Amino acid sequence: MSVNENSLKSLWQKLPSERTVFTNAQMQARARKFQAKHKRRDVTEYAGYAALFVLVGYMLTVRAAWQDWVASGLVIVGSVIAMWNYNRIARAKPMPSGTAGDSLLGSMRRELTRQRDAASTAWRWYILPLTPCVIFIAGYRWVEEGATLTELTDMRIYILMMTAFCVTFFGACVLWQFLCAARYQRQLDDLARYSQ
Amino acid sequence: MAEDSTSQDEQYRLAAIEFGDAINRMAYAYERDPDKRKDLVQDIHFELWRSFKVFGGRSSVRTWVYRIAHNAGASHITKNKRISQHSYLNLDDIGEIPDRTDYVDAFERIDQIDQLMALIQRLSAPDRQIITLYLEDLDAAAIGDITGLSSGAVATKIHRIKYKLSELFSKGETYVSQ
Numbered sequence: 001m002s003v004n005e006n007s008l009k010s011l012w013q014k015l016p017s018e019r020t021v022f023t024n025a026q027m028q029a030r031a032r033k034f035q036a037k038h039k040r041r042d043v044t045e046y047a048g049y050a051a052l053f054v055l056v057g058y059m060l061t062v063r064a065a066w067q068d069w070v071a072s073g074l075v076i077v078g079s080v081i082a083m084w085n086y087n088r089i090a091r092a093k094p095m096p097s098g099t100a101g102d103s104l105l106g107s108m109r110r111e112l113t114r115q116r117d118a119a120s121t122a123w124r125w126y127i128l129p130l131t132p133c134v135i136f137i138a139g140y141r142w143v144e145e146g147a148t149l150t151e152l153t154d155m156r157i158y159i160l161m162m163t164a165f166c167v168t169f170f171g172a173c174v175l176w177q178f179l180c181a182a183r184y185q186r187q188l189d190d191l192a193r194y195s196q
Numbered sequence: 197m198a199e200d201s202t203s204q205d206e207q208y209r210l211a212a213i214e215f216g217d218a219i220n221r222m223a224y225a226y227e228r229d230p231d232k233r234k235d236l237v238q239d240i241h242f243e244l245w246r247s248f249k250v251f252g253g254r255s256s257v258r259t260w261v262y263r264i265a266h267n268a269g270a271s272h273i274t275k276n277k278r279i280s281q282h283s284y285l286n287l288d289d290i291g292e293i294p295d296r297t298d299y300v301d302a303f304e305r306i307d308q309i310d311q312l313m314a315l316i317q318r319l320s321a322p323d324r325q326i327i328t329l330y331l332e333d334l335d336a337a338a339i340g341d342i343t344g345l346s347s348g349a350v351a352t353k354i355h356r357i358k359y360k361l362s363e364l365f366s367k368g369e370t371y372v373s374q
Contacts, residue, residue: 011309012331017220021212024205027245103344104266104325194322195345
């Protein structure tokens with residue numbers, strides 16, 4: 001049998017529905033809740049920074065050579081830059097009210113493009129700021145181990161292992177981000193095909 | 197400033213009165229759970245209220261309301277991700293949905309609206325938007341305006357929707373009495 005589209009539409013339009021109009025006070029309360037949620041997220045983030053600074057400060061009281069100060073400085077600067085970039089580029093944000101009335105396809109396209117660009121450049125804005133610290137620590141620990149730079153002491157084997165771990169970890173992160181970027185691109189392609 | 201706020205509140209109030217039922221129906225398409233659906237309706241109303249601050253008559257109120265509602269619905273499914281992204285289907289893949297007879301076997305009897313919901317809730321967000329707007333009785337031009345698709349593309353998709361609905365409801369029992 002063929003579908004009677006009018007009946008189907010009528011079925012849809014008769015779905016149980018409760019007329020809802022929120023009062024201004026309810027909307028204001030909802031807006032305050034919305035802002036409080038974002039404020040809580042910011043506070044959690046700042047607490048994370050504070051914990052990092054406390055940890056680095058503690059390390060400095062244990063070893064306070066100039067190299068430790070430089071390494072600590074690089075850790076702090078690298079983390080702050082990475083987090084700042086993350087907030088600027090990649091963090092999920094509530095839809096800006098100026099774009100709220102965009103078409104769904106437009107909104108999806110914009111969000112996927114933003115995520116794709118963030119993922120494909122993550123190595124630059126998230127990983128790169130952290131690498132000077134790793135290179136500096138590995139380098140000065142290596143030099144500190146003795147006059148002969150080629151001698152493979154236990155500490156140098158440990159440094160090599162740690163460096164290999166960091167390279168593998170950062171490499172895996174970069175690879176993962178590239179895979180995510182490729183996935184977002186595929187979704188964008190699907191969307192483009194859908195729009196045709 | 198106070199005038200803007202009054203205008204925003206008043207625009208929201210009028211839109212909520214006129215399109216409240218349509219918003220509720222759209223929420224059905226995006227959320228099966230009644231409690232979560234209530235939250236979604238509230239989210240849509242909040243987004244709508246918020247959006248009237250910048251509305252400025254840049255489209256018809258109807259287009260604006262439907263866009264806001266569907267954007268909120270799409271955000272809702274992205275946030276919840278109860279079903280993975282990959283399990284949403286395009287209209288072309290609807291044939292993979294279990295037969296009506298399977299449903300009957302599994303749940304004894306599911307009425308037509310449940311079937312329709314089962315179909316809608318498995319669609320990708322853009323297809324979901326088109327099917328609900330079609331069921332709201334909007335014409336292809338209006339749907340194109342809301343979705344950002346050309347009228348031709350909308351007409352093609354509506355044709356496919358009708359075909360798929362026909363296929364779905366012709367499997368098994370008759371579906372709706374006139």
